Amino acid sequence: MKTSIATVSISGNFTEKLEAIAAAGFDGIEIFEQDFIAHDGDPREVGEMIRAMGLEITLFQPFRDFEGLPEPLRSKAFDRAERKFDLMQELGTDLVLICSSCHPQALGGVDRAAADLRELGARAAKRGLRVGYEALAWGQHVNDHRDAWEIVRRADHDNVGIILDSFHTLARGIDPETIRRIPGDKIFFVQLADAPAIDMDLLYWSRHFRNMPGEGDLDVAGFMRAVNATGYAGPISLEIFNDQFRGGRPTTIAKDGYRSLVALMDDVRRTEAALSVNLATMPARAKAEGVAFIEFASKGSEADALGKLLDTLGFTHAANHVSKNLSLWTQGDIRIVINSEATGHSSSAYTMHGTSVCDIGIAVDNAAQAVERARHLGAEPFVQPVDPGQLNIPAIRGQSGSVLHFIDERSGLSDVWNVEFKAVAATRSGAGLTRIDHLAQTMSYDEMLSWSLFYTTLIDMRKSVMVDVIDPDGLVRSQALESPDGALRITLNGAETHRTMAGSFLADSFHASVQHIALATDDIFATADALSARGFQALPISRNYYADLAARFEIAQERLERLQAANILYDEDDTGAFFQFYSRPFAGGMFFEIVQRSGDYRGYGGPNAPFRIAAQKRLMRPKGMPKTSGDAI
Numbered sequence: 001m002k003t004s005i006a007t008v009s010i011s012g013n014f015t016e017k018l019e020a021i022a023a024a025g026f027d028g029i030e031i032f033e034q035d036f037i038a039h040d041g042d043p044r045e046v047g048e049m050i051r052a053m054g055l056e057i058t059l060f061q062p063f064r065d066f067e068g069l070p071e072p073l074r075s076k077a078f079d080r081a082e083r084k085f086d087l088m089q090e091l092g093t094d095l096v097l098i099c100s101s102c103h104p105q106a107l108g109g110v111d112r113a114a115a116d117l118r119e120l121g122a123r124a125a126k127r128g129l130r131v132g133y134e135a136l137a138w139g140q141h142v143n144d145h146r147d148a149w150e151i152v153r154r155a156d157h158d159n160v161g162i163i164l165d166s167f168h169t170l171a172r173g174i175d176p177e178t179i180r181r182i183p184g185d186k187i188f189f190v191q192l193a194d195a196p197a198i199d200m201d202l203l204y205w206s207r208h209f210r211n212m213p214g215e216g217d218l219d220v221a222g223f224m225r226a227v228n229a230t231g232y233a234g235p236i237s238l239e240i241f242n243d244q245f246r247g248g249r250p251t252t253i254a255k256d257g258y259r260s261l262v263a264l265m266d267d268v269r270r271t272e273a274a275l276s277v278n279l280a281t282m283p284a285r286a287k288a289e290g291v292a293f294i295e296f297a298s299k300g301s302e303a304d305a306l307g308k309l310l311d312t313l314g315f316t317h318a319a320n321h322v323s324k325n326l327s328l329w330t331q332g333d334i335r336i337v338i339n340s341e342a343t344g345h346s347s348s349a350y351t352m353h354g355t356s357v358c359d360i361g362i363a364v365d366n367a368a369q370a371v372e373r374a375r376h377l378g379a380e381p382f383v384q385p386v387d388p389g390q391l392n393i394p395a396i397r398g399q400s401g402s403v404l405h406f407i408d409e410r411s412g413l414s415d416v417w418n419v420e421f422k423a424v425a426a427t428r429s430g431a432g433l434t435r436i437d438h439l440a441q442t443m444s445y446d447e448m449l450s451w452s453l454f455y456t457t458l459i460d461m462r463k464s465v466m467v468d469v470i471d472p473d474g475l476v477r478s479q480a481l482e483s484p485d486g487a488l489r490i491t492l493n494g495a496e497t498h499r500t501m502a503g504s505f506l507a508d509s510f511h512a513s514v515q516h517i518a519l520a521t522d523d524i525f526a527t528a529d530a531l532s533a534r535g536f537q538a539l540p541i542s543r544n545y546y547a548d549l550a551a552r553f554e555i556a557q558e559r560l561e562r563l564q565a566a567n568i569l570y571d572e573d574d575t576g577a578f579f580q581f582y583s584r585p586f587a588g589g590m591f592f593e594i595v596q597r598s599g600d601y602r603g604y605g606g607p608n609a610p611f612r613i614a615a616q617k618r619l620m621r622p623k624g625m626p627k628t629s630g631d632a633i
């Protein structure tokens with residue numbers, strides 16, 4: 001499979017775009033003409049520079065408003081095309097994209113358009129060039145790939161073919177199965193883009209909201225299956241117009257693009273086994289079984305204070321690492337490690353972010369395969385020296401410098417707690433916390449797509465609908481990802497400003513990612529009592545909240561009083577009910593959450609988030625730092 005991406009998809013100047021695209025592993029680029037024009041460089045030298053980077057110029061585009069014009073506009077359009085043919089030859093590419101005309105004077109008529117394309121094909125053939133015709137979703141007369149195909153068919157010239165673009169087909173709701181009727185050798189090029197389902201003007205939607213396959217809501221895999229079935233074997237190219245990406249980091253966007261293409265084509269062959277996809281075989285998405293451990297980087301009095309907080313949460317300091325400065329805290333199936341090593345990844349994370357989560361361990365069915373898949377998707381393996389007798393737990397770099405470990409039973413990795421740790425205390429009875437319900441990671445809003453793509457291409461996890469969370473100082477978007485059985489749940493929270501609770505956490509921690517850890521209990525009232533007996537201080541919730549709760553739901557007075565006494569927030573929907581309470585913020589805005597799910601409730605108490613955030617902000621110090629529970633973290 002030959003991978004390609006349009007230069008318009010990436011931010012930066014022309015050279016920065018090319019460097020990022022080459023580094024991400026693409027085979028080729030579509031030169032978007034504007035990017036070339038803005039660049040100050042001789043076309044021959046540009047072509048050579050691109051090839052020296054190991055990239056092929058797969059397409060030159062777009063050539064606009066060509067077909068169906070009356071004279072003298074028609075002759076002018078051909079003259080314009082000849083000039084662009086000159087440029088293509090200098091650059092060293094043989095294919096140009098003609099997008100369907102939006103010219104107000106274009107006349108329409110399938111045969112007129114076909115005749116124009118045939119003549120253009122003849123002129124292109126003289127120079128060894130080819131022309132591909134694409135239906136823009138908002139084209140004046142041609143806005144459907146089926147019409148574009150009829151025109152190409154009637155043009156009947158070896159050097160004229162069709163160019164398919166998933167956005168134009170899927171955004172108009174055209175059945176991609178109709179592509180199976182087109183002969184593969186007449187498809188000259190394929191462009192891919194996804195987009196979120198938003199009801200808006202097609203042109204505006206296309207120019208501002210396209211995103212990488214898998215990041216939006218269009219059936220790009222269905223489109224690609226149909227393309228693949230025709231026998232098309234040319235480049236598969238991303239063409240993404242997106243406002244956020246234009247301002248993003250070129251290397252991140254390029255890597256995301258590569259990851260999305262590989263995952264998409266792997267999905268294509270998994271969902272239609274008869275299709276052949278020329279892509280190295282790779283393991284399927286990892287099956288997540290839960291969070292195996294959370295590791296905090298912390299030192300000195302901050303580490304002591306974190307230990308104290310874990311103690312009030314009912315955790316036992318159960319074991320220490322045999323040779324490293326690592327303590328293991330357990331309760332139920334939850335494992336929290338505090339890493340106070342003076343060197344290595346954790347120490348760097350501490351220097352950078354202060355007390356923060358530096359490592360997440362995910363329990364999967366097969367750890368080696370998870371890392372193998374990550375490698376195919378372009379992730380960076382994470383390697384640290386391992387002492388003799390210690391286990392080498394496979395890991396990759398997550399987003400933002402974080403580290404993700406994979407642990408499984410089959411290879412003995414889940415035995416690490418017995419092999420590398422020495423018990424220091426018998427496990428206490430705890431406070432009824434059983435497992436990690438979810439992890440909440442905070443990031444800038446414009447990084448959210450990248451994070452969700454990272455997780456959903458690597459692990460079998462689905463996105464739920466994005467929700468808006470109202471912070472008194474701005475909006476935070478929240479996107480939940482969860483494995484089919486709920487064993488692994490991660491919420492991604494995107495902050496738009498630094499004044500929100502999430503935004504100030506990012507600023508204060510220099511972009512640490514895990515902001516809160518939600519721990520599950522089967523009996524929230526008993527857990528609340530047990531924690532309070534240990535000196536745990538819950539986040540105080542306003543009386544007004546409980547008055548409103550009584551109005552919204554049928555809750556018996558006695559239960560309402562218990563909820564209020566323990567500062568427990570409540571939500572319910574058709575599927576079940578949800579209870580949650582919070583620790584006070586610590587270490588620059590991190591916090592723990594205790595939750596109980598009943599019935600099939602799958603949400604996160606979204607309606608309660610504004611009241612939780614307001615309560616947290618009431619505890620913030622005047623200079624903007626969150627108040628801690630009176631300890632040193």
Ligand SMILES: O=C(O)c1ccc(O)c(O)c1
Nearest residue numbers: 062097099134165206207
């Ligand atoms: O938005 C546009 O004009 C435009 C141009 C070229 C393309 O290939 C395309 O899909 C859209």
Ligand SMILES: [Mg+2]
Nearest residue numbers: 134165191239
């Ligand atoms: Mg296109």
